[in-house]
Amino acid sequence: MLLSARAGRRAVAGAMGAGAIAGAMLFGALPSAMADDPALNPPNCTAADLAGVASGVSASTSAYLFSHPDVNYFFTSLEGLPRDEVRSQVSTYMDQNPGVKADLTGIRQPLVDLKNRCGAPPAPAIP
Template sequence: MLNSAPIVRRAVAGALGAGAVTGAVLFGVLGAAPASAQPAPPPPPNCTAADFAGVASGVSAGTSAYLFTHPEVNNFFTSLHGAPRAQLDAEIAEYLADNPQIEAELRGVRQPLADIKHRCGFTPEDPDGPGF
C-alpha cells in the first residue's frame, strides 16, 4: 500500500501556509496603513496565528487518523499524487459526489478549521489547503 504522506504533507503545508498568511495579516506585516488611517481593531479573541496553527494541526492529525482508518479513502487520495491541480479538483469532486458519507465525514474532520475561519473573519478566498 502506498503511503499517504504526499497528500498529508500537502494538507499540512496548506494549513501552515494559511497560518503564515493569517499571522501576517493579523499583525499587519503585509502592508503598512496610510498615516491618516485609524489603527486596525485588534483581532477577536483566540484568532492569533498560534490559535490558527493549533487548530490546523488538530485538523491535520484528524485527517491522518481518518485516512489510516479508511484505507479505501486513503488509497483514493494517494492515487492522486502528481496529478495536475485541475485534474485533482475534478477527481476529488467526482469522488465526493459519489460518496456523500465520506464527504460528510471529511467535512466533519475539517469543521474546526471552518469554525475558526468564520469566527475570525476569514473569507472563502483565504487559503486553507486541500479542497475537501
C-alpha cells in the first residue's frame, strides 16, 4: 500500500521532530557544555555533536519508516490522538512487534550513547 505524499511528509516531519525534541532535551540537560573545566565538558559533547547525532538518528528513522510501510502507517495513524493514548498504543504495538522495537531502539542508540557519555540523564526506553 502506498501512502499519499502528505502522509509521507508527515512521517518524515514526525521523525525529524522526534529527533529535534530529543536534541532539545539533551541540550537543555547539558548546561555544563559551555564550562571551561574539561572534567565537566567531555569531548564530543558540544551542540554541534548533538545536532549531528540527532540528525543521523532522524535520517535513519525516516529511512526505516519508508522501508517499513506498515510501521510508517502505524505511527502516522497516531496523529491527533491525546498523548496518553499515543503512549498506550505505542507500548502495545511495541509489545506485539518486538522486532520493530529492537530496530527502533538500535536506531536511537547513538543518541542514548551521547546522552550517557555527556552526563545527561538516560532517555526513557521505548515501551
